[in-house]
Amino acid sequence: MRPLTEEESKVVFTKLANYIGKNLVHLIDRTDEPYCFRLQKDRVYYVSESSMRLGISVARPNLVSLGTCFGKFSKSGKFKLHITALDYVAQYAKYKVWIKPNGEMPFLYGNNIVKAHLGRITEDTPEHQGVVVFSMSDIPLGFGVTARSTIDTRKLDPTAIIVFHQADVGEYLRDEDTLF
Amino acid sequence: MDVSGILASHAAKYKSVTVEKETPLEVDAGSLMVTDLNPIDEESYNANLEEHLQSLARDGAQALFASLFTLPTRPSADGPLAQLPPPTYQLPRAKPLPKPKPPTKWEVFASAKGIQKKVRDKKEWDEEKQEWVNRWGRDGKNKQLEDQWITEVPLHADVDFDPRKVARDERKARVAKNEKQRDQNLARAAGKGPREERKRDIEKTLATTRISTASMGKFDKKLDGEKKVRGVKRKFDPTEAPIDHEKEASLALISRMESDSKKTRREPQPEESVLNVRKAVRFASKGRGGIALGRESAGGRGRGRGGRGRGKR
Numbered sequence A: 001m002r003p004l005t006e007e008e009s010k011v012v013f014t015k016l017a018n019y020i021g022k023n024l025v026h027l028i029d030r031t032d033e034p035y036c037f038r039l040q041k042d043r044v045y046y047v048s049e050s051s052m053r054l055g056i057s058v059a060r061p062n063l064v065s066l067g068t069c070f071g072k073f074s075k076s077g078k079f080k081l082h083i084t085a086l087d088y089v090a091q092y093a094k095y096k097v098w099i100k101p102n103g104e105m106p107f108l109y110g111n112n113i114v115k116a117h118l119g120r121i122t123e124d125t126p127e128h129q130g131v132v133v134f135s136m137s138d139i140p141l142g143f144g145v146t147a148r149s150t151i152d153t154r155k156l157d158p159t160a161i162i163v164f165h166q167a168d169v170g171e172y173l174r175d176e177d178t179l180f
Numbered sequence B: 001m002d003v004s005g006i007l008a009s010h011a012a013k014y015k016s017v018t019v020e021k022e023t024p025l026e027v028d029a030g031s032l033m034v035t036d037l038n039p040i041d042e043e044s045y046n047a048n049l050e051e052h053l054q055s056l057a058r059d060g061a062q063a064l065f066a067s068l069f070t071l072p073t074r075p076s077a078d079g080p081l082a083q084l085p086p087p088t089y090q091l092p093r094a095k096p097l098p099k100p101k102p103p104t105k106w107e108v109f110a111s112a113k114g115i116q117k118k119v120r121d122k123k124e125w126d127e128e129k130q131e132w133v134n135r136w137g138r139d140g141k142n143k144q145l146e147d148q149w150i151t152e153v154p155l156h157a158d159v160d161f162d163p164r165k166v167a168r169d170e171r172k173a174r175v176a177k178n179e180k181q182r183d184q185n186l187a188r189a190a191g192k193g194p195r196e197e198r199k200r201d202i203e204k205t206l207a208t209t210r211i212s213t214a215s216m217g218k219f220d221k222k223l224d225g226e227k228k229v230r231g232v233k234r235k236f237d238p239t240e241a242p243i244d245h246e247k248e249a250s251l252a253l254i255s256r257m258e259s260d261s262k263k264t265r266r267e268p269q270p271e272e273s274v275l276n277v278r279k280a281v282r283f284a285s286k287g288r289g290g291i292a293l294g295r296e297s298a299g300g301r302g303r304g305r306g307g308r309g310r311g312k313r
Helices: A006-028 A049-055 A083-092 A101-108 B004-013 B042-047 B049-068 B105-113 B141-147 B163-190 B194-210 B243-264 B277-284 B290-298 B301-311
Strands: A035-040 A043-048 A068-073 A079-081 A096-099 A118-121 A130-135 A140-146 A161-168 B026-028 B033-035 B123-126 B131-134
Touching: A006 A035, A006 A043, A006 A068, A006 A079, A006 A083, A006 A130, A006 B243, A035 A049, A035 B243, A043 A049, A068 A083, A083 A130, A083 A140, A083 A161, A096 A101, A096 A140, A101 A130, A101 A140, A101 A161, A130 A161, B026 B049, B033 B049, B042 B049, B105 B163, B141 B163, B277 B290
Parallel strands: A096 A130
Antiparallel strands: A035 A043, A043 A068, A068 A079, A096 A118, A130 A140, A140 A161, B026 B033, B123 B131
16 A cells, blocks of 8 residues: 555546546645545556555555555556446546436447437537536436536437447446456 | 361462562563563473463462552542663664665775874964954854955056955855865765766666567577666555545545546536537627627627727637
């Protein structure tokens, strides 16, 4: 377990900022308890200072997980956001997409969101913007990247892809062994 | 009534508050430390290790507390506090001894030639003034030639020969030379001289050439005494450092990232509407620009005309 280097922090923050924008500051500058990012076996954990200090005493091979896993670094140094980060990403999300009940299951099985399943979308979402996907009853289901801006979606046919799938809560079952 | 049985059982339950040992325990109340110098009793050690250690610890703690209760006390809100004497035990130093300073060039030369260092006084006896004067510094003896009211001029000297200026320049040159030598000594000590730099360069080139073969140096013939090339070791921040620094660094990084994205982004802002404002203004003002349009809508026609003339840039 170690703190992120500056390059690593930059990669993680750019990825997070794609979803939550300037709200990223609230993750770092918290009022309740100091939190920090820690790297352990190429996974990035968002952990409170007190549990981090407890985790220091656990040897590296024995430490399985701590705090909330936000994602992992690939071998080429890219950062992949995991579904476990959804709690924090959904809380501060800048752009949101709501999907109709009949579109929930296809999304939870890992498919992209088509226009027919789109219930609502944040007004001025640009293209290729990270969005958090909610059900119509405001339950966060996952996140993805918009294929078109809000304005462009108006003139599309119902089968056109609106949001590219990136992570959904179905992964808790599908990728159970590698997720945390 | 025989109470000896009760007393015996009571004594067995509570051990004595005085600790009797062959060699008395050394108590250092200042650092709350007890040293037991007695040899280990092998029988009880082998019989029951845990019990043996516990009795040793108990005796030590008992001796320490007994010494603490003899100390003078001071009343406080939490009850009386014992005032500890200064510690007597000499703790070993935490840090290694400081390294000796690397010798200067002169010191190396002097030791080779066997020259002893002589300490000169700062004061010097002045025969004329009949008093001790500074060798250098304020009213120093080394400035005597510059300060005296009459100076001898050498034969065939120039018309504009200024003995004061010559003496002053010589003195300043001596100071500058000393300063330069000092800098060179410092650079030599830090390993930053031209010689060291050249050495580093050569080592770097050698390391590069060694991995510049088809097998990246893996199957090359090794020479005798060839050292293994060591790469740069990665260095990370400590995990257990105070978290405030990390927070500040992260916030600074975020603000830097924001300013960077503002600098590089030249495309239109994503918040813009479908309306192309620039094009609309050009159309509405018939190509004269937004200022002219605003003036026209606010003022009369004559002003608008005036604006038109100036508006053509």
